[in-house]
Amino acid sequence: IKEILKLAPNATVVGTANCKAGLEKHYFGNWKFQTVKTGDTLNLGERTLSFLEAPMLHWPDSMFTYIEKDALLLPNDGFGQHLASSKRFDDEVDQNILIEEAAKYYANILWPFSMLVTRKIEEVQKLGLKIDMIAPSHGIIWRKDPMKIVTAYLRWAKGEAEKKALIVYDTMWESTEKMAKAMLEGISSEGVEATLFRLPVSDNGDIIAALLETKGLLVGSATINNGVLPTVAPFLREMEGLRPRNKLAAAFGSYGWGGGAVATIEKALKSAGMDLVVPAMTVKWVPDSNELQ
Incomplete structure (x- = not known):
């Protein structure tokens, strides 16, 4: 706009009062304006x-x-x-x-x-x-x-959505990944369509788009510094900002010395307005066959 008005200095800019305030604060131009x-x-x-x-x-x-x-x-x-x-x-x-x-x-x-x-x-x-x-x-x-x-x-x-689920996770030493894949298999065996997204291989924007018409979301992370992996944190922040409507959610993850990731995930999902439908699923060290059931 600034460059166009250099070429057409007598032009009148038409916009809302908010538009006028924003343009003036961005470009500091003394332009003709019709609110x-x-x-x-x-x-x-x-x-x-x-x-x-x-x-x-x-x-x-x-x-x-x-x-x-x-x-x-x-x-x-x-x-x-x-x-x-x-x-x-x-x-x-x-x-x-x-x-x-x-x-x-x-x-x-x-x-x-x-x-x-x-x-x-x-x-x-x-x-x-x-x-x-x-x-x-x-x-x-x-x-x-x-x-x-x-x-x-x-x-x-x-907030209309289909009976589908997204499983979004990242893993450190593959324990959380084993949990994610077991969930994918279990959900699919019940005839429910499920999709696996690993962060940061999958783009946040693509995951969010897939969630738009999907009812369920499971988020998993290994624990680091009593919280989630740095790759998972931005996705959770996106959820808190976007506040998807009418979503069912759950958290899962693994830890070694001390937990913390699943609590961080649950807090973020609640903050995003999602309904937590099952208790968080947590595994210490490596999940055994019983835990993967």
Whole structure:
């Protein structure tokens, strides 16, 4: 914006009050600024922009813009993806990849604001706007079926999930890994789909995306310095920040001299708002065949 306004010094910047405050504090520019709020419009001649503030989706200055002539919704960061493509529209890309990237974006960025997501969508629906296209600030534009992503957002915001489980862990001398693999085998034998993720081999963003529509989460770690391994700690911090809704969870791990990892895991999962459904599973040194049962 700073560079554009150097080229067009007479241009007027249009945004919310939060937008104005943020730009001024970032760039210290003495720019022409028009502050708008929900219900305001801006006539551009052939088209009129209608504004709907959407704070914390996912910035304080976020705002939706609607263009009636084109039945076009510009939702800022809503309904977007971190998907780089030479294509522009949803009907030009693989649908599985598109929805996976949209889910990954939601889970890693918008999950903590799920209640706001639901309210904002309901607010737009009450306005009765005709929407033929949704063009987020980054990612693919939804034109073939724009309501597909809206429906998905409502599902994700409600915390709807499938009867599946993720097992996320790291190990020091393979004891915790043996426990993780035994859990994978046991859960799968009951006909429940389960997926194993080892940290840091697996990316946190991918794990969080997989958790979005998964009901159960098991987190395991060996003990070091009376706590979890350094590779597990960032994932737990992500859980506390994102606060996934309607999740069932459990902790497991191993130790040698003294425990501590499972207590750290349980504390983090509780802090994230998850329901701990079974007591923590802890093994000293190496698990034997009975313990792996």
